[in-house]
Amino acid sequence: MSLLDVSAISKSFAGRDLLGRRTRRLPAVHDVSFSLEKGECLAVVGESGAGKSTLGRIVLRLIKPDAGRVVFDGVDLLALGSREMRRLRQRMQMIFQDPYSSLDPRMSVAEAVAEPLLVHTDLDRAARLRRGAELLDRVGIGRRYLDRYPAELSGGQLQRVAIARALTLNPSLIVCDEPVAALDVSVRAQVLNLLRELQEELGLSYLFVSHDLALVEVIADRVLVMAEGRVVEQGDVEQIFRSPTHEYTQGLLSAIPVPVPRDAAGRRMVGIQGAP
Ligand SMILES: Nc1ncnc2c1ncn2[C@@H]1O[C@H](COP(=O)(O)OP(=O)(O)O)[C@@H](O)[C@H]1O
Ligand SMILES: [Mg+2]
Known part of the structure; x- marks a missing residue:
């Protein structure tokens, strides 16, 4: 199968036509x-x-x-x-073309990656952040970026964060x-x-x-x-x-x-x- x-x-x-009809x-x-x-x-x-x-x-x-x-x-x-x-x-996860619009500007990198675990699992905050940090490590985002916000990262770094976030729940x-x-x-x-x-x-x-x-x-x-x-x-x-x-x-x-x-x-x- x-x-x-x-x-x-x-x-x-x-x-729609030109007049929006x-x-x-x-x-x-x-x-x-x-x-x-x-x-x-x-x-x-x-x-x-x-x-x-x-x-x-x-x-x-x-x-x-x-x-x-x-x-x-x-x-x-x-x-x-x-x-x-x-x-x-x-x-089933999705990675979009524009990483700026796929991440919440008010969430730190660590929070963005840990958030799906808050929504979908019983893990406590420390365990969520630990898992998030591991994933960020895996996609090549160093620990010193954990507390930064999307506006402080480059497009390539943001897309790595979006990829880490897509992986948090072990999608197939x-x-x-x-x-x-x-x-x-x-x-x-x-x-x-x-x-x-x-x-x-x-x-x-x-x-x-x-x-x-x-x-x-x-x-x-x-x-x-x-x-x-x-x-x-x-x-x-x-x-x-x-x-x-x-x-x-x-x-x-x-x-x-x-x-x-x-x-x-x-x-x-x-x-x-x-x-x-
Ligand atoms: N939400 C929508 N409302 C109206 N038309 C749409 C919507 N989404 C896509 N379309 C239209 O459907 C067609 C295919 O779009 P899309 O799937 O975005 O193509 P692609 O990703 O290959 O560029 C286009 O003509 C687009 O204008
Ligand atoms: Mg398209």
């Missing part, structure tokens, strides 16, 4: 199906507006689809009551929505490497939303290509990059400036796009 089985998901939103509903996601195995990274790629973020939010039931099914670890998410969903949601699935797109080019590779290491260490599954195929080639096992809400192609990353069958995918690929470098063992390396 797959960790995640998504079948025939569709979702449309009410459109409602127009007919526009499909954002149309008849999308895929599955994700434990420990696997599936990239969802496509241009802006293709429906990638909507799909990611539907998977976590942050948005309800108009049609289709989302089955997580054998459980039909759309059939769950809110209390059961709350419990299950601990195992993380939806990463353009997790490095807002970061300086020089720190993108470091954060991407961190995500890759954590995935391996913790056996995480990623639904990795990105418009940047150079990143996708580095991190993904499989790729789902979306255009205008529909899946135009899906397959192993090697196969998609070597022989894209769809014209749209070929177009996306031809926009990558340089091929991803490989080490002696043929493994894809991360030092791309000017990063160290």
